Amino acid sequence: MADDDAPARAGAHEGPEADEGPSPRPRQVLADxxxxxxxxxxxxxxxxxxxxxxxxxxxxxxxxxxxxxxxxLARLESDGLVTKRSLxxxxxxxxxxxxxxDELFEMRLLLEPRAAALAARNADDADLDAIENxxxxxxxxxxxxxxxAVYRDFAALDQRxxxxxxxxxxxxxxxxxxxxxxxxxHIFRLGSVPGGGPLTLAEHDRILRAILRRNPDRAAEAxxxxxxxxxxxxxxxxxxxxxx
Amino acid sequence: MADDDAPARAGAHEGPEADEGPSPRPRQVLADxxxxxxxxxxxxxxxxxxxxxxxxxxxxxxxxxxxxxxxxLARLESDGLVTKRSLxxxxxxxxxxxxxxDELFEMRLLLEPRAAALAARNADDADLDAIENxxxxxxxxxxxxxxxAVYRDFAALDQRxxxxxxxxxxxxxxxxxxxxxxxxxHIFRLGSVPGGGPLTLAEHDRILRAILRRNPDRAAEAxxxxxxxxxxxxxxxxxxxxxx
DNA sequence: CGCCCGGAGATCCTATAGAATCTTGATCTC
DNA sequence: GAGATCAAGATTCTATAGGATCTCCGGGCG
Numbered sequence: 001m002a003d004d005d006a007p008a009r010a011g012a013h014e015g016p017e018a019d020e021g022p023s024p025r026p027r028q029v030l031a032d033x034x035x036x037x038x039x040x041x042x043x044x045x046x047x048x049x050x051x052x053x054x055x056x057x058x059x060x061x062x063x064x065x066x067x068x069x070x071x072x073l074a075r076l077e078s079d080g081l082v083t084k085r086s087l088x089x090x091x092x093x094x095x096x097x098x099x100x101x102d103e104l105f106e107m108r109l110l111l112e113p114r115a116a117a118l119a120a121r122n123a124d125d126a127d128l129d130a131i132e133n134x135x136x137x138x139x140x141x142x143x144x145x146x147x148x149a150v151y152r153d154f155a156a157l158d159q160r161x162x163x164x165x166x167x168x169x170x171x172x173x174x175x176x177x178x179x180x181x182x183x184x185x186h187i188f189r190l191g192s193v194p195g196g197g198p199l200t201l202a203e204h205d206r207i208l209r210a211i212l213r214r215n216p217d218r219a220a221e222a223x224x225x226x227x228x229x230x231x232x233x234x235x236x237x238x239x240x241x242x243x244x
Numbered sequence: 245m246a247d248d249d250a251p252a253r254a255g256a257h258e259g260p261e262a263d264e265g266p267s268p269r270p271r272q273v274l275a276d277x278x279x280x281x282x283x284x285x286x287x288x289x290x291x292x293x294x295x296x297x298x299x300x301x302x303x304x305x306x307x308x309x310x311x312x313x314x315x316x317l318a319r320l321e322s323d324g325l326v327t328k329r330s331l332x333x334x335x336x337x338x339x340x341x342x343x344x345x346d347e348l349f350e351m352r353l354l355l356e357p358r359a360a361a362l363a364a365r366n367a368d369d370a371d372l373d374a375i376e377n378x379x380x381x382x383x384x385x386x387x388x389x390x391x392x393a394v395y396r397d398f399a400a401l402d403q404r405x406x407x408x409x410x411x412x413x414x415x416x417x418x419x420x421x422x423x424x425x426x427x428x429x430h431i432f433r434l435g436s437v438p439g440g441g442p443l444t445l446a447e448h449d450r451i452l453r454a455i456l457r458r459n460p461d462r463a464a465e466a467x468x469x470x471x472x473x474x475x476x477x478x479x480x481x482x483x484x485x486x487x488x
Numbered sequence: 489c490g491c492c493c494g495g496a497g498a499t500c501c502t503a504t505a506g507a508a509t510c511t512t513g514a515t516c517t518c
Numbered sequence: 519g520a521g522a523t524c525a526a527g528a529t530t531c532t533a534t535a536g537g538a539t540c541t542c543c544g545g546g547c548g
Contacts, residue, residue, distance in 0.1 A: 029330050030502070031318070056529065065503045066530090067311065071318045074275070078322030080420075086273050087509055087530060107417045110358060173351045173428075176324075177421055184417075274532070300499070309533045310500090331500060331539055 030064055035072035037062060042081045042092050043183070044152065053082055053090040079183055096184070104184055105231040109224060111178055112162065116207055116223035117216035118169035127168035128212065134161045135208050138201050154197060159185075161204055165211070165223075203229060274308055279316035281306060286325045286336050287427070288396065297326055297334040323427055340428070348428055349475040353468060355422055356406065360451055360467035361460035362413035371412035372456065378405045379452050382445050398441060403429075405448055409455070409467075447473060 038058065041047045055073065059066045073090050076082045082090045096104065119127070138157045141150075159182045166178035203226035210219035282302065285291045299317065303310045317334050320326045326334045340348065363371070382401045385394075403426045410422035447470035454463035 029500095032330075054529070055531095067314075067502060067504095070311075070531090071314055074315045074318040075322050078319050085510095086276075088511085089530065103415055103417055106415070107421070110354065110418075114354060171347055171350070173347055173425070174354075177351070181417070273530095298499070299501095311532060311534095314501090332541080333500065 029068075031068040031071040034058070034062055034064060034068050035075055038069075038072055038076060039079075039081060039183075042076070047092045049092050049095045051092050053092055055089065079180065081183060101234060102231075104181060105227060105234075107181055108178075108185075109227050111174065111181070112166070112227060113220035113223045115166045115169050115171075115174055115178060116211065116219040118171060118174070119165050120211045120214055120216040120219040122170045123168035123211060127164070130164050131161070131168065131208055131211065134164060135201070135204055138204065154200075158200060158204075165207070168211075199229065199233070200226075273312075275312040275315040278302070278306055278308060278312050279319055282313075282316055282320060283323075283325060283427075286320070291336045293336050293339045295336050297336055299333065323424065325427060337428075345478060346475075348425060349471060349478075351425055352422075352429075353471050355418065355425070356410070356471060357464035357467045359410045359413050359415075359418055359422060360455065360463040362415060362418070363409050364455045364458055364460040364463040366414045367412035367455060371408070374408050375405070375412065375452055375455065378408060379445070379448055382448065402444060402448075409451070412455075443473065443477070444470075 038047075038053070042053075047053060053073065055066045055069050058073075059069045062069070073082060073084070077084050077090070080093060082092055084090050119131075123131070134157060138154070138161070141153060141157060162182060163175070163179050166175040169175060203222070207219060207222040207226060210222050282291075282297070286297075291297060297317065299310045299313050302317075303313045306313070317326060317328070321328050321334070325337055327337055328334050367375070378401060382398070382405070385398060385401060406426060407419070407423050410419040413419060447466070451463060451466040451470060454466050
């Protein structure tokens with residue numbers, strides 16, 4: 001399964017599509033492919049946090065020259081997925097600490113309830129379809145197995161849900177900020193929730209219903225509750241009860 | 245004029261400096277210099293919004309090869325200062341529309357009052373010194389002349405004030421988000437406020453006093469008032485009623 | 489008069505090579 | 519035994535060259 005590879009999905013570098021041209025075909029260029037490939041490697045921990053990300057090594061592995069790799073890594077660095085030391089090469093970003101995790105959710109609690117409220121106000125039919133569709137996919141994909149790939153797919157659906165809600169606000173800056181944060185979360189850990197799948201689904205469902213009802217206050221509240229519960233689950237998945 | 249070139253100032257790619265090494269010397273590499281140079285060109289409208297930013301042309305102008313230019317432009321694109329079309333090169337980002345300006349301030353009103361509150365809570369002595377210093381500089385630099393350079397310097401001080409407050413929160417993610425937004429504002433227009441200099445200074449002073457008093461609520465309120473007033477001034481500076 | 493088409497020029501994209509720098513391991517000294 | 523010194527290897531950084539693509543402009547056609 002997982003035949004929804006969608007290799008042409010550009011992270012946050014989509015152009016405007018309001019009244020511009022028909023967007024003929026943004027021919028995939030090597031640097032973009034490399035960007036996507038390395039992003040996936042880092043997020044899936046195929047490249048471990050803190051490990052070196054050699055330019056030539058990557059170039060050999062992907063069968064391209066170092067030049068597009070260098071360009072992709074520069075973008076990844078702005079996204080915060082890798083860090084660079086001037087003449088010592090790139091390394092994958094370290095795992096989030098407990099404090100870093102809390103800071104991340106502090107930001108999400110600032111941005112995403114507002115996003116949910118704006119989505120309840122501004123979402124059009126296509127947005128609603130997309131959000132409903134993601135909830136349905138998650139329903140069929142409970143993510144309760146013990147296989148790594150199951151966790152990974154579930155986490156990807158979760159991320160896409162939040163990104164789609166943020167995109168439904170009609171606020172590009174807000175959507176970009178939310179998307180950037182999610183990359184960091186995805187680095188942190190994938191699917192560390194023991195029985196969290198059904199809970200996450202139920203909370204997403206509640207957010208969806210509030211948006212469908214066009215009730216901004218309730219949507220914001222549902223999002224706030226979801227994030228708070230999600231942070232608690234992440235803490236439980238770590239070593240919360242004392243430094244065991 | 246403007247002898248404070250400071251060529252070693254890296255935009256938003258500073259490493260942590262808490263308990264790491266003494267940061268021996270992040271040797272400036274060509275791609276970084278080019279990044280700073282092009283960023284300045286775009287923000288000062290030396291490269292006009294919407295104009296082409298040719299790779300080879302830049303390379304000739306800066307007397308380097310196209311390779312580091314390509315790397316710098318990839319970073320600039322993530323910052324939103326240039327946009328890329330796959331095989332057609334880079335262009336400087338278009339000027340903000342009225343709606344874009346409103347959206348920008350909507351985001352600032354979401355982030356910066358929170359930042360001011362956290363700064364009031366967490367700023368250390370060095371942070372307070374830096375903020376006070378910026379207010380003093382702005383006091384000596386009223387920005388009421390009609391010279392372009394005067395406007396530009398005043399706008400740079402304004403941006404540094406907001407960035408410094410955001411940096412005093414101890415929240416890297418929040419500070420980065422605020423910094424990214426300011427790049428967009430700086431693109432929009434530089435110092436379009438006819439008599440706004442003294443007003444801006446007074447509002448900054450009020451924010452500073454609230455932070456010094458360690459009063460988060462008042463700091464947030466002062467920041468909110470400042471941003472609201474600033475947006476009104478920007479609207480007045482555009483095509484609304486009449487010029488001053 | 490407006491639109492479509494084709495070729496010259498310029499630009500971008502990718503690969504490769506050489507110079508400078510960092511990292512690693514072994515050796516030497518205290 | 520611990521720490522510093524130094525050389526070999528690997529890697530980064532920059533420049534250059536060739537192939538592919540887009541842009542621009544002039545001519546032909548409806």
